[in-house]
Amino acid sequence: MAPSSARLAAWMPKLVLAPSFVLALLFIYGLMAWNGYLSLSASRLLPNYEFVGFDQYVTLFDSERWWVALKNLGIFGGLFIFFGMAIGLLLAILLDQKIRAEGVLRTIYLYPMALSFIVTGTAWKWILNPGLGLEKLVNDWGFAGFQFDWLINPDRAIYTVVIAGVWQSAGFVMALFLAGLRGIDDSILKAAQIDGASLPRIYWRIIIPSLRPVFFSTLMVLSHLAIKSFDLVMALTAGGPGFATDVPATFMYTMAFTRGQIGLGAASATVMLATVAAIVVPYLYSELRAKK
Amino acid sequence: MGALSIRNVTRHYGSVQILKGIDIEVEAGEFLILVGASGCGKSTLLNIIAGLDKPSSGSVHIAGRDVTHALPKDRDIAMVFQSYALYPNMNVAQNISFGLEMRNIPKPERDAAVQRVAKMLQIGHLLDRKPGQLSGGQRQRVAMGRALARNPVLFLFDEPLSNLDAKLRVEMRAEIKRLHSLAQVTTVYVTHDQVEAMTLGDRIAVMKEGRVEQLGTPDDIYGRPATRFVAEFIGSPAMNIVACERGAISIAAHGVDLALNDGQRHAIGGTKGNGLLYGLRPEALSFADAGLPGTVSMLEPTGPETYAMVDTPVGKLTARVPGKVHHAVGERVFLRWSPDEAHLFDAATEARVA
Amino acid sequence: MSATTIAPASPAAAAPWFRWDRVALWSVLLLFALFFLVPMYVMLTTSLKDMAQVREGGLLSLPTAPSFDAWAKAWSSACTGVDCGGLRPFFFNSVLMVIPAVAISTALGAINGYVLSKWRFRGSELIFALMLFGMFMPFQVVLLPMSQILGWFGIASSIWGLVLVHILAGLPSTALFFRNYYVGLPDELVKAAMLDGAGFWRIFWRIVLPLSTPILVVTLIWQFTQIWNDFLFGVVFSGAGSKPVTVGLNNLANTSSAVKEYNVDMAAAMIAGLPTLIVYVVAGQYFVRGLTAGAVKG
Numbered sequence: 001m002a003p004s005s006a007r008l009a010a011w012m013p014k015l016v017l018a019p020s021f022v023l024a025l026l027f028i029y030g031l032m033a034w035n036g037y038l039s040l041s042a043s044r045l046l047p048n049y050e051f052v053g054f055d056q057y058v059t060l061f062d063s064e065r066w067w068v069a070l071k072n073l074g075i076f077g078g079l080f081i082f083f084g085m086a087i088g089l090l091l092a093i094l095l096d097q098k099i100r101a102e103g104v105l106r107t108i109y110l111y112p113m114a115l116s117f118i119v120t121g122t123a124w125k126w127i128l129n130p131g132l133g134l135e136k137l138v139n140d141w142g143f144a145g146f147q148f149d150w151l152i153n154p155d156r157a158i159y160t161v162v163i164a165g166v167w168q169s170a171g172f173v174m175a176l177f178l179a180g181l182r183g184i185d186d187s188i189l190k191a192a193q194i195d196g197a198s199l200p201r202i203y204w205r206i207i208i209p210s211l212r213p214v215f216f217s218t219l220m221v222l223s224h225l226a227i228k229s230f231d232l233v234m235a236l237t238a239g240g241p242g243f244a245t246d247v248p249a250t251f252m253y254t255m256a257f258t259r260g261q262i263g264l265g266a267a268s269a270t271v272m273l274a275t276v277a278a279i280v281v282p283y284l285y286s287e288l289r290a291k292k
Numbered sequence: 293m294g295a296l297s298i299r300n301v302t303r304h305y306g307s308v309q310i311l312k313g314i315d316i317e318v319e320a321g322e323f324l325i326l327v328g329a330s331g332c333g334k335s336t337l338l339n340i341i342a343g344l345d346k347p348s349s350g351s352v353h354i355a356g357r358d359v360t361h362a363l364p365k366d367r368d369i370a371m372v373f374q375s376y377a378l379y380p381n382m383n384v385a386q387n388i389s390f391g392l393e394m395r396n397i398p399k400p401e402r403d404a405a406v407q408r409v410a411k412m413l414q415i416g417h418l419l420d421r422k423p424g425q426l427s428g429g430q431r432q433r434v435a436m437g438r439a440l441a442r443n444p445v446l447f448l449f450d451e452p453l454s455n456l457d458a459k460l461r462v463e464m465r466a467e468i469k470r471l472h473s474l475a476q477v478t479t480v481y482v483t484h485d486q487v488e489a490m491t492l493g494d495r496i497a498v499m500k501e502g503r504v505e506q507l508g509t510p511d512d513i514y515g516r517p518a519t520r521f522v523a524e525f526i527g528s529p530a531m532n533i534v535a536c537e538r539g540a541i542s543i544a545a546h547g548v549d550l551a552l553n554d555g556q557r558h559a560i561g562g563t564k565g566n567g568l569l570y571g572l573r574p575e576a577l578s579f580a581d582a583g584l585p586g587t588v589s590m591l592e593p594t595g596p597e598t599y600a601m602v603d604t605p606v607g608k609l610t611a612r613v614p615g616k617v618h619h620a621v622g623e624r625v626f627l628r629w630s631p632d633e634a635h636l637f638d639a640a641t642e643a644r645v646a
Numbered sequence: 647m648s649a650t651t652i653a654p655a656s657p658a659a660a661a662p663w664f665r666w667d668r669v670a671l672w673s674v675l676l677l678f679a680l681f682f683l684v685p686m687y688v689m690l691t692t693s694l695k696d697m698a699q700v701r702e703g704g705l706l707s708l709p710t711a712p713s714f715d716a717w718a719k720a721w722s723s724a725c726t727g728v729d730c731g732g733l734r735p736f737f738f739n740s741v742l743m744v745i746p747a748v749a750i751s752t753a754l755g756a757i758n759g760y761v762l763s764k765w766r767f768r769g770s771e772l773i774f775a776l777m778l779f780g781m782f783m784p785f786q787v788v789l790l791p792m793s794q795i796l797g798w799f800g801i802a803s804s805i806w807g808l809v810l811v812h813i814l815a816g817l818p819s820t821a822l823f824f825r826n827y828y829v830g831l832p833d834e835l836v837k838a839a840m841l842d843g844a845g846f847w848r849i850f851w852r853i854v855l856p857l858s859t860p861i862l863v864v865t866l867i868w869q870f871t872q873i874w875n876d877f878l879f880g881v882v883f884s885g886a887g888s889k890p891v892t893v894g895l896n897n898l899a900n901t902s903s904a905v906k907e908y909n910v911d912m913a914a915a916m917i918a919g920l921p922t923l924i925v926y927v928v929a930g931q932y933f934v935r936g937l938t939a940g941a942v943k944g
Contacts, residue, residue, distance in 0.1 A: 014767060020817055028788070030791075031788040108682050111682070112685075114922045118875075167685065224782060234877065235899070280782045
């Protein structure tokens, strides 16, 4: 056989992977760098490649609206992650108790993940509608003084995003924890029971600690979802009232695409990237090290 | 010109030397065994012969052609893997004919090959089944059938019997031997099981840490092991080894003189003064009325034989005697052997002296 | 704590203490089931009511005279900003976008996963890790440059622009799914095929791909769900005639017209959400497998 075909055969895998690899590299890192440069430029409505150093970042962190966005991310992210994990873990533990209708219940808990955040946001916007939604429902039940205007209340609106977000994602967390629970060796549990440990004790001392890896990957995924939250906020509150529920993602979109502040938008995107990288890179690195 | 030539093949990964210079010539139709403990490099060597791995230096020649840089499919070889590696989505007939299909052999010839092989291996009734529906022994046969169908110049086996239970292993061993005598294809067979090595091989290459310790017929390997490692590796229970000091024409262990024959005396006379290792296979020892005194410490009857562990002044020795032993544990006995049965190794180099 | 003995194997033994516990268990589970189901119930019932009943009746009341009028309006005549053609054009945009995007990204994922698992070469693991970071990256960071590029290629306002972006964004995750799956296929299969004379592509077509059905289904479902439900790319990279259904829905629900028609809003939400919901109900277990495969990085 001609040696050239042997060489081709050796190169084939690399040739095949190359286009995807090059495109992915360009799409991810190339565009990232470009965006980085835009953030250091004087771009407003159109890209303007005049270098202005960190001016855009100064403007960014001088902006009250940006700080509101950051604060909202903190509140929303923290509550979203906390309640998502707590409810997900609770449901997983409960479902692990040999329930007959487990399959049906699992389907019910998980279906919100199949929906778009826009659909979820639109639905919850109606449910929490001040006047015709939850407030009216509870009033009709007899609690005349009940008020639920969180959706239009600048101080409370962000919590509505938490509710909708947890509704959408808790089932997913449950699925992850359930898989983790199922992976625990049965004989460990039997040994603990013979040793006289009660069920709650077994969960607290043995099972939950052995779920540490699942905790971490869930934390990773939820943080990621929280930082990227754009769809949900847009559908539920459109960042409002005013910009009371703005998050970095909606801030970036508004600045870059509706306010003609491309440089500022690029800067906010870079800050978002840095936040994600600060969490994800150490995690990935430690995972890869552990595998070795 | 041999069917397979391995010339000075080395392989290293970074600083780890897996193969340190292998030279083997295999004649056409010969059945060569590569045997050794895990990590000795035998599987790496097999992969290099197959073309699934590249040597760091050296060359591989098959039927006179230098194939060192050739792709596996261009080497005209067939391989049977430890896990059989049958294609799960194809039935047995398709599995067997796949290699022929890849070489664009027309369908009638492929079918004929499948029938021929199925008859040879008695798997004709399995041709429509998928691998998942077969037993371990049947899968083994199909794997061999796939290799046979290609009529290659060289067969490679990578521990094919390791996944079978003991009884099946004995049956398949006989099967492989029968097929080899029928098909007469040059074969390289990797195993860690010394019984397979001794019963199947025309020649055996005992490997240790990337080197061939000895290459020879089963008789050579068993009767005249070249190093202590080979002596202890082949043969079960392992050879008894006793460390000795040497005099001019005699040797002694723990103060006990050990008998030597003329050849051995001549050999130790000719070499310089290191200590020696005296080796005796268990079957060379027998109970007698006089000889080396000792106390029986354990008896293991296996049915046709008994392994007896005896504590003696020169150390703990294992004897292998036919039938039952009429001594009890704790009893004082005498062991006797012929010096012709002894193997002498240099204590420092562990190489055979006589 | 417990006065009775604990059965060795099943915590749900018939001791009285456990019975009470079981009741509590089920109550909590059912409460949560309600929590998850009620919004869907509200969506559905509201979409079947007329506006009078929406205002007068309660959130949870059943429609007295259920009708699909709101659905019809949402589909063909609701206002989504300037146009009042309903969700229909958006829905079809989504369909036209989703089919090529899902097909191509899945196919690329299969081939890339095949290379990364069975044909490793020096640096392939590094390449994989670099690509993987793309899954974590917040997409905000590529929006601006990408819209420039799409503009240069002249596809900024066409469905193909969206298709391209979804394919690029899907490269890391699809490759991950397939790679992790193919790693579970024995390497010796590939070696045996190589010895049999099959090359790179033949091995893929004849051996690897036929064994890929489970992961193909998972990836197709995952990609379909992700791409259909996407809003960010849909709103940034589409032109007037290429907006997907999620953008249409958001516009519809947020148009500040004089009279808010909540029933139409809900009907529109149902229309937008039904495709992925149906896929979930029909092939849910594959969906779950996809979720857990994607999140627990291997």
